[in-house]
Amino acid sequence: MDFVAILGSAIQQAFGPTAVIYCLAAIGLNVHFGYTGLLNFGQAGFMMVAGYSIACAVTIFATSLWVGVVVGLLLAALLALALGVPTLRLRADYLAIVTIASAEIIRQTVAAASFSEYFGGQDGVTDFISGFRDANPYSGSVGIPGLFRWSAFDIWVMTVGWLLVALSCLVVFLLMRSPWGRVLKSIREDENAVRSLGKNVYAYKMQALVIGGIFGALAGFMVSLRSAAVGPSFFATDVTFFAYTVLLIGGAARVMGPVVGAIIFWFLITALGGFFSQATAGADPLIPEAIMDPNQASLMRFIFLGLGLMLLMIFRPQGIFGDRRELAIDAR
Amino acid sequence: MIAVLALLAPAAATAAAPLPTADAGSVCQVPERDEADASIYITGCLRDLREDPPTPVPGVAITLSDAEGNELAAAESDENGAFAVAIPGDPISALGQQFVVAVDEESLPEGSGLRNPDDVEQTITVNTDADQSVAFPIGDPLPESAGGLTLALQLTVGGLVFSSLLAMAALGLSMIFGTTGLTNFSHGELITFGAVVALAVDRLPGQIAIGGLNITVIVGVLVAFVVSAAFGWLNDAALWRPLRKRGTGIIAMMIVSIGLSIFLRNVFQYVAGAQSQNYSQYSAVTPIQVGPVQVTLKEIAVFLIAVAVLLGTTAFLKYTRTGKATRAVADNPALSAATGINVERVISIVWIGGAALAGLAGALLGVTQGFDYQIGFKLLLLVFAAVVLGGLGTIWGAIVGAFIIGTFTELTTLFVPAEFKFVGALLVLILVLLVRPQGLLGRAQRVG
Amino acid sequence: MPAETEPSLAKATPRSDAARAALVDVEHEPGAKKPDPILVAHGIRRQFGGLTAVDVEHVEIQRGVITALIGPNGAGKTTFFNLLTGFDRPNEGTWSFKGTTLDKVPAYKVARLGMVRTFQLTKVLSRLTVIENMRVGATDQRGEGLLSAMFSWLWRGQEETNTVKADELLERFLLHKKREDFAGSLSGGQRKLLEMARALMADPELVMLDEPMAGVNPALKQSLLGHVKSLREEGRSVLFVEHDMDMVRDISDWVIVMAQGKVVAEGPPDRVMSDQRVIDAYLGSHHDQDLSEDMEETILAEAQAEIDAEHTEEKS
Known part of the structure; x- marks a missing residue:
């Protein structure tokens, strides 16, 4: 068992581009679920709309990535409005059902062979980030020799990504300490009470849905920039739930929760994946093949992830560094 | 239900003439080829599936064209029914290109046709330099110019069979929601669980037979029904009941159900593998002609079982003491508790029943469509669509909603490509919420 | 909570005298006109399926006084509250607050107009x-x-x-x-x-309290009572739903009685308590018994009726 290799790749993933993506997605979910109590189970849909926007801006409309960014943000906001109108006056489960359904509608439509001319069907869209590549100021890779390294492109993606994360956290911090943020938290606790105090709950929920969706769009941009491609399989339903796990590890309704969560999540997931992959590799694997073959080993981290999501939500919704005082109230 | 199964078993079994194993018939002898030839070949087998084992169909003309429709190459199936046609030119330049493989229907033997007439031309994308295979199942030709009406009828029949399974799954979800308020996102895994159990029984060494009649899959379905019921009880007793006792909110519970869904789905894949596979019986069944439409005995059996179970469940809810208690709890848990109903016991029964229904739906779905570890997960959104359309928490609503959604998804393929049929159903879900959020049979609730 | 924090419990204050004086000439009839109404409701009907929960012909709430809304369980008091405050929509009817028509006005705007409510099941954040x-x-x-x-x-x-x-x-x-x-x-x-x-x-100009005393221990009740009275002293109007008859008798200037969705009686507390229609509404013929003790029976009967009604509806 090569623990150094496992540790290296875990550190690389914990701060790498993928962690950035899930961090941004979770920041959006934090605004939705953590602060406002809205169950958006379709964050992948927001990400997809944005990711395809910058891809198609270049491939179909032959404009710049920046146009794609603007269009992506607008489309994400529009999607939030479209989802909010039928559901935000209803019980919480309806939003959950409609968001998970619409993320799937978007995915299946974009993946459809009938539109493959535009969206490339199952294969998605490629060759659109030359502008982003050209702007890369770095050359050469960064890392600790023998442990891990990031390529120059990775470092560029991470710079942009973590800057976006910092900016997003600042915005969330400023919003949530304001009376506006207080209304959102109040809605999470009891929306009828807030309504009885003269606040337009529907409008606040809609604003929260749009803002969280825009953070989701930022995550979507990072997906397409980081992979230099977008495809329907990048935005499967589970992406949203990984982001929920990220959020709950770091703690819902905490500004830095998604950041802490993303780092820990990717560290653990990568380490688990590495461990089980090594434990089943080779001629005389640590775990006998009859119990676990390499294919099954790759599933172990998701089995742990599912368990982790359940246990976190049950025992530590405030995150693993959560506040005991708050926990005591939840138990009621 | 057992009676129905037993009645239909002999008929289905004899008509189906089960294949000895799942794969034996599908192995195809591709013509020998030169190792040095680096070209990418498109290969396939033409076999008449009306025979058992399927017989090769030789002498059928195959053409290969590029995406623009220019013919590139042609071939003919050999005595094994196999064909192989090389993509001309440098294999590297073929990567990422699309090619169209077509069967010349004129060259098919008299009285035969493609099972799916849409399959005459198949588009394939070459992504790797490995050979690719295509399938052209041959069987009875669909009636000439299957008019719009005939096609609609055919689709309705398929839709009804699918709907009856959807309805069982939806009824389970709706009952659990009605009594506990939980929108269970792991309900799809309850469906898959049934299919997994049936598969496990099927994969046991040997056959289960009564008087020489192989009933392995039938036993598998029955076992799936029973074990799913136990699994439902376990779900409630080990997870949801303790959560209710702690007073966990429904939003938190929904996220817990998501975690459970991810956990179970990966466990299923761990156990059963990622490939889709067929049960050892009834995977290829010859349809019979009923009036203008074709149905298989398998479909009839599945439909009758599903309808019988649905009727049984609704009768149970309507007439028995426990059933009435269940409806009372769904109506008002606090008041029911005050009038002496043991709410926890009722909820436990609902979990047992709901999971049994879902598991049975999953096992039967496995019989009709083949098993795949995501069989329930893929169905989940349609189940939600059905339940929301009918009215979350209602009994008749779930069933009515399922039949509407089930037939709707099939019938939309008349107008739009089949790949959009789920999209249509999910759009219906969103429209319903806009127009009548409480669903067709739901009631508006008092606030505060 | 010690009782001495509640000085004004027994003795009449100037505001309460003025409030009662303003209501002296008002008829003791359901739907009676008030000299200075802050809230006027007319023809309010709300049905849940086949069950008519609220069917109020006419009601006026006087400004600057404490009005109690009483009635057996299932009488439609909370539903009526929800309708007035915009938390539910009636099938028909009009109502206005300070002369502003409120039908189709959402709950949050009702609150902004100066009519703020509390809830039977307390909603703290x-x-x-x-x-x-x-x-x-x-x-x-x-x-x-x-x-x-x-x-x-x-x-x-x-x-x-x-x-x-x-x-x-x-x-x-x-x-x-x-x-x-x-x-x-x-x-x-x-x-x-x-x-x-x-x-x-x-x-708020009008404070709507839905069962402010429910589930409160007796010591704290005295304190709460004082607070409700102090609202009137500040010149606010109060409409509250309550089951505790002693409390109603003690602090309200005017009482409106609902039964089976309708307003069946109105008047000052002492008069209403002895009104035959009220006694019938609560007790049927057992009017020699104490009101609050016999309530339980009524509640159960009403609840049963409601369940039956809903089940018939479900079957149809």
């Missing part, structure tokens, strides 16, 4: 501190707009003014010691107090 709960209650906050929220200098001043007001109210409702605690950690009675104090942050 558990994971917010007590002082934050209070601050949410203030209206017209600049910092509650999305665009100005990020720039604290735009709302800091107003926030401080609101905090001063909130602290005064917490002091008055004896909650200042809990200022920084999560509202979720308060006892049931303290929650009722917090909810009432929070409603006052909006400076």
Whole structure:
């Protein structure tokens, strides 16, 4: 068992581009679920709309990535409005059902062979980030020799990504300490009470849905920039739930929760994946093949992830560094 | 239900003439080829599936064209029914290109046709330099110019069979929601669980037979029904009941159900593998002609079982003491508790029943469509669509909603490509919420 | 809570004298016209399926007095409350507050007009501190707009003014010691107090209290009672739903009785309590028994009727 290799790749993933993506997605979910109590189970849909926007801006409309960014943000906001109108006056489960359904509608439509001319069907869209590549100021890779390294492109993606994360956290911090943020938290606790105090709950929920969706769009941009491609399989339903796990590890309704969560999540997931992959590799694997073959080993981290999501939500919704005082109230 | 199964078993079994194993018939002898030839070949087998084992169909003309429709190459199936046609030119330049493989229907033997007439031309994308295979199942030709009406009828029949399974799954979800308020996102895994159990029984060494009649899959379905019921009880007793006792909110519970869904789905894949596979019986069944439409005995059996179970469940809810208690709890848990109903016991029964229904739906779905570890997960959104359309928490609503959604998804393929049929159903879900959020049979609730 | 915190319990205060004086000439009939109504409802009907929960022909609520809304369980009091405050929509009917028609006005706008309600099942914002709960209650906050929220200098001043007001109210409702605690950690009675104090942050003209005494221990009840009375002393109007007859008799200036969705009687507390229609509504023929003790039976009967009604509806 090569623990150094496992540790290296875990550190690389914990701060790498993928962690950035899930961090941004979770920041959006934090605004939705953590602060406002809205169950958006379709964050992948927001990400997809944005990711395809910058891809198609270049491939179909032959404009710049920046146009794609603007269009992506607008489309994400529009999607939030479209989802909010039928559901935000209803019980919480309806939003959950409609968001998970619409993320799937978007995915299946974009993946459809009938539109493959535009969206490339199952294969998605490629060759659109030359502008982003050209702007890369770095050359050469960064890392600790023998442990891990990031390529120059990775470092560029991470710079942009973590800057976006910092900016997003600042915005969330400023919003949530304001009376506006207080209304959102109040809605999470009891929306009828807030309504009885003269606040337009529907409008606040809609604003929260749009803002969280825009953070989701930022995550979507990072997906397409980081992979230099977008495809329907990048935005499967589970992406949203990984982001929920990220959020709950770091703690819902905490500004830095998604950041802490993303780092820990990717560290653990990568380490688990590495461990089980090594434990089943080779001629005389640590775990006998009859119990676990390499294919099954790759599933172990998701089995742990599912368990982790359940246990976190049950025992530590405030995150693993959560506040005991708050926990005591939840138990009621 | 057992009676129905037993009645239909002999008929289905004899008509189906089960294949000895799942794969034996599908192995195809591709013509020998030169190792040095680096070209990418498109290969396939033409076999008449009306025979058992399927017989090769030789002498059928195959053409290969590029995406623009220019013919590139042609071939003919050999005595094994196999064909192989090389993509001309440098294999590297073929990567990422699309090619169209077509069967010349004129060259098919008299009285035969493609099972799916849409399959005459198949588009394939070459992504790797490995050979690719295509399938052209041959069987009875669909009636000439299957008019719009005939096609609609055919689709309705398929839709009804699918709907009856959807309805069982939806009824389970709706009952659990009605009594506990939980929108269970792991309900799809309850469906898959049934299919997994049936598969496990099927994969046991040997056959289960009564008087020489192989009933392995039938036993598998029955076992799936029973074990799913136990699994439902376990779900409630080990997870949801303790959560209710702690007073966990429904939003938190929904996220817990998501975690459970991810956990179970990966466990299923761990156990059963990622490939889709067929049960050892009834995977290829010859349809019979009923009036203008074709149905298989398998479909009839599945439909009758599903309808019988649905009727049984609704009768149970309507007439028995426990059933009435269940409806009372769904109506008002606090008041029911005050009038002496043991709410926890009722909820436990609902979990047992709901999971049994879902598991049975999953096992039967496995019989009709083949098993795949995501069989329930893929169905989940349609189940939600059905339940929301009918009215979350209602009994008749779930069933009515399922039949509407089930037939709707099939019938939309008349107008739009089949790949959009789920999209249509999910759009219906969103429209319903806009127009009548409480669903067709739901009631508006008092606030505060 | 010690009883001496409640000085004005027994003796009539000038405001209450004035309030009762204004109602002297009002007829003791359902739907009676009031000299200075703040809230007028006409022809309000609400059906749930086949069950008519509320069917009120005409009701007026006098300004500056404490009006009690009583009636057996299932009489439609809470539904009527929901309708008046915009939390539910009637099938038909019109109603107005200070002359402004309220049909189709959403709940939050009703509250902004100056008609603020509390809930039967107290709704505090558990994971917010007590002082934050209070601050949410203030209206017209600049910092509650999305665009100005990020720039604290735009709302800091107003926030401080609101905090001063909130602290005064917490002091008055004896909650200042809990200022920084999560509202979720308060006892049931303290929650009722917090909810009432929070409603006052909006400076309402009409305070609507849905069962303010339900689930409150007797000591705290006295305190709550005093607070309700003090609202009238500040010149506010109060409409409250209550089951505790002693309480109703004690603090209300006018009583409206509902039964089976209709207003069956109106009048000053003493008169109403002896009204035959009220006794019938509550008790049938057993009117020699104490009201509150016999209530249980009525409740059960009403509940049973409701279940039966809903089941018939389900079957049809």
